[in-house]
Structure formats: C-alpha cells, structure tokens
Amino acid sequence: MIQKTSDLTLAARLAQFGAIVGACSISDRKGGDLGIEAGVTAAANALAGVRRNNGAVYVIGNGGSAGIASHVITDFVNVAKLRAYTLHDPSLLTCMANDYGYENAFARLLKQMAKPGDALVAISSSGKSANIRNAAAQATASGATVITLSGFAGDNPLRALGDINIWLDSTDYGFVEIGHQFVLHNVADRFGAGHFG
Numbered sequence: 001m002i003q004k005t006s007d008l009t010l011a012a013r014l015a016q017f018g019a020i021v022g023a024c025s026i027s028d029r030k031g032g033d034l035g036i037e038a039g040v041t042a043a044a045n046a047l048a049g050v051r052r053n054n055g056a057v058y059v060i061g062n063g064g065s066a067g068i069a070s071h072v073i074t075d076f077v078n079v080a081k082l083r084a085y086t087l088h089d090p091s092l093l094t095c096m097a098n099d100y101g102y103e104n105a106f107a108r109l110l111k112q113m114a115k116p117g118d119a120l121v122a123i124s125s126s127g128k129s130a131n132i133r134n135a136a137a138q139a140t141a142s143g144a145t146v147i148t149l150s151g152f153a154g155d156n157p158l159r160a161l162g163d164i165n166i167w168l169d170s171t172d173y174g175f176v177e178i179g180h181q182f183v184l185h186n187v188a189d190r191f192g193a194g195h196f197g
Helices: 010-022 036-052 064-078 090-100 102-113 130-141 173-192
Strands: 025-028 056-060 083-086 119-124 145-150 164-167
Touching (some): 025 036, 036 056, 036 145, 056 102, 064 083, 064 173, 090 102, 102 130, 119 130
Parallel strands (some): 145 164
Antiparallel strands (some): 025 164
C-alpha cells in the first residue's frame, strides 16, 4: 500500500499520484496479472470491439465516480466514437431504486438494456458498492464485457467481477478517483490517436 503523506504541497502530491498510477494493477477475471500497458491495451481493444459491433458502452458509478462516468462518456462519444451512456438519469434511476432497491437499480437497467457485444465500465473507489457489484454481475449474465475500476483494499469484491479489473493501490479517494479518470482518458486518447481506425 502506498502510504498517504501529510505533505500537501502540490509537488509532493503529484509525486505520490504518479507512484499510485505507476503501480496500477490490472487483472483478468481469474485474477491473472495483465500488466499495466497490456491491461490498458486490453481495455481499449475490448471497447474497440464494441464499436466494431455497433454495441453500447454503459458507464456507472456513485458520487465522485458518477461524475467520472459522466465525464468519460463525453470522451468516449466525441473522441472514441463509441455509443456510450451513463445510467444516471434521475427519474429512471430513482424509479429503479424505488421499485427494486438502490442496490439493484443499475442491475435492473442493464437486464433490460445490455446485450452480448456491449460493455459495462463499473467504477467504485472502494469496490464495495453493492449496486455496482450487482450491475457487473448482471452485465456478465447479459453477455456484456465488464471493465472494473476500483481502489482501496486489494481484495475488494468488485475487483473479481470484471473481464478486465483496474485497481489503484491507495485509500485516498482523491487519488483513486483522479487515477480512474486518468486511465479512462488514456483509453479514449488511444482512439483519438488513430489506434483503432
């Protein structure tokens, strides 16, 4: 675990952030280590496959992670030319939460919407959010590819639910959230640089 420092100078925080992202761990569904570069490439390749098949990419999170989801779909649509959506529409999300419980809200939406050839990007800093875990399980059951992003404990439950699992070794919410956004921006940038036609 990369230890949190009490030095809040920008230079110290930048060095710590670089160390956290540089130590990012990316694994497959069986827990096999993919390596950082091969793992990010695998995530980009999975999304490129969704684009080739005219599938949809759903991106979800809670709180700050929902903000990241909203931001990344902008890059996925504009730069990567993906059909990307969040599932955070207030009326729809509160309907599902009211009728099925918040822990099942995203899963119920994905049961209705996700199909083979689609992808889910599930973001949770702690990896413990029941609604995100249930959504990952439902997306898998629907035949979609699942990419997870988490942090905090290395054995968090979300980290075992994706086809590709991106984990940051930090308990600092700010670093984990910004790290997730940084990685997802990098994936979108690979499309913008013409890596996928």
